[in-house]
Amino acid sequence: MTFDVITIFPEFFRSILDHGLLKRxxxxxxxxxxxxxxxxxxxxxxxxxxxxPFGGGPGMVFKPEPIFRAVEALRSEAPETxxxxxxxxxxxxxLTQGVAEELSQVARLVLICGRYEGVDERVAQNLxxxxxxxxxxxxxxxxxxxxxxxEAATRLLPGVLGNAESREQDSFAISSDAPAEVRHxxxxxxxxxRPAEFRDWKVPEVLLSGDHEQIRQWRRRQALEKTWRRRxxxxxxxxxxxxxxxxxxxxxxxEHEPVSRK
Ligand code: 9D3
Numbered sequence: 224m225t226f227d228v229i230t231i232f233p234e235f236f237r238s239i240l241d242h243g244l245l246k247r248x249x250x251x252x253x254x255x256x257x258x259x260x261x262x263x264x265x266x267x268x269x270x271x272x273x274x275x276p277f278g279g280g281p282g283m284v285f286k287p288e289p290i291f292r293a294v295e296a297l298r299s300e301a302p303e304t305x306x307x308x309x310x311x312x313x314x315x316x317x318l319t320q321g322v323a324e325e326l327s328q329v330a331r332l333v334l335i336c337g338r339y340e341g342v343d344e345r346v347a348q349n350l351x352x353x354x355x356x357x358x359x360x361x362x363x364x365x366x367x368x369x370x371x372x373x374e375a376a377t378r379l380l381p382g383v384l385g386n387a388e389s390r391e392q393d394s395f396a397i398s399s400d401a402p403a404e405v406r407h408x409x410x411x412x413x414x415x416x417r418p419a420e421f422r423d424w425k426v427p428e429v430l431l432s433g434d435h436e437q438i439r440q441w442r443r444r445q446a447l448e449k450t451w452r453r454r455x456x457x458x459x460x461x462x463x464x465x466x467x468x469x470x471x472x473x474x475x476x477x478e479h480e481p482v483s484r485k
Contacts, residue, residue, distance in 0.1 A: 224327070224380055225255040226373050229293045230336040231272055233258035235366045239374070244384075248377045256373065261285075264292040273339055282340035290335060290346050297333060306331040307352045309372070310342065311365030315354035318368075322355065323375035334372060336365030408460045410450045412442040447471060452480040 228236065236258055239245055248254040262270040266288075273283040294308055307329055316322065326332060335342070335351065347354055357368045378384055415426040429441045447467060450457050451474055463471070 224253070224329070224377070225257065225331045227257045227259060227297050227331070227333045228336065228369055228373075229259045229261055229290065229333065230366055230369070231261045231338060232336075232364075232366055233260050236370065239370050244378055245374060248380065248383050251382070253380055253383055254373075254377050259293055259297075261289050261293060264289040264296065276340065280340070284340055285337055285342040285346070287343040287345045287350075290342070291350055294333060294335070294350055301331075304331065306333065308333040308335065308350060309353045309355055310335045310337065310347055310351035311356070311368040311372070312337055312342065312347070312354050313356050313361070314347070315356040317359075318355055318357045318372060318375065320375075323372070324379055326372065327376040327379035332372075332376070334365075334369040336369050338364040408457055409446040410454060410457070412445040412449070443467070444470060448474060455479065 230236075236256070240249065240256060245254070245256070249256055261272050265271055272285060272289050274286050276282070276284045307326070309326075309332060311334060335346065355368070355372065357371050362368060413427075415430060419426045419431060427441070429437050432438070444467075447458075447463075447470070450461075451471055458471075
């Protein structure tokens with residue numbers, strides 16, 4: 224898979240490309256990440272990428288010409304192939320695991336990172352094929368969002384993850400052919416490691432018991448309870464057994480966790 228990132232801050236991506244998953248994926252040749260400096264697609268002496276908004280108002284807006292020129296240069300490299308052009312913007316559809324799975328299916332993805340007050344709307348209307356937001360909070364630009372999209376899509380590519388970090392166990396994984404112990408669409412259960420007692424806080428007895436069926440059931444119930452308390456919205460998509468449904472109903476007398484904790 225190839226990502227083409229269009230940005231005024233190509234250097235911004237160095238640290239994420241030099242560590243962890245994206246480093247491994249690029250080193251093994253499974254992923255290629257090409258960084259394109261938007262200013263290289265300007266045609267004036269000052270390499271201008273932005274201008275004042277028509278109609279007035281604060282801040283600056285990305286001009287359309289350099290962005291169109293950058294994407295069209297990428298298209299002319301491979302005129303016969305079509306690939307999605309994603310504009311990262313607060314107005315986009317929300318990134319979910321499902322969207323990440325969708326994006327990971329394509330061989331090539333262009334990611335346009337905006338800055339300032341925004342990007343000329345003609346980019347969203349006539350150049351981008353998709354517009355994505357990573358959540359309802361304000362960032363200063365699309366670079367972090369592009370990094371998030373690349374990491375989420377890359378870890379879904381065949382051969383990128385080892386068994387130890389198998390994506391089948393991911394909290395938000397949505398594939399349907401997984402073994403029974405996999406907790407789809409649920410938050411994860413708690414994890415513990417040694418020591419069995421730390422500052423008077425003991426690891427739950429069942430995890431030390433060696434009884435794998437009991438452990439499996441405990442983990443499943445912990446995941447269900449945590450999801451019910453913190454993210455009841457996720458349970459709408461979770462297939463539940465009759466026993467699990469009953470057990471959750473017994474929790475209904477208890478309270479959802481308050482928004483602020485401690
Ligand atoms: C404070 C400025 N806002 C006025 C209502 C609009 C605004 C413009 C540009 C807010 C953020 C940005 C820059 N953000 C992104 O480019 C962005 C983003 C985000 O802010 N949140 C979540 N996902 C994304 S993807 C790109």
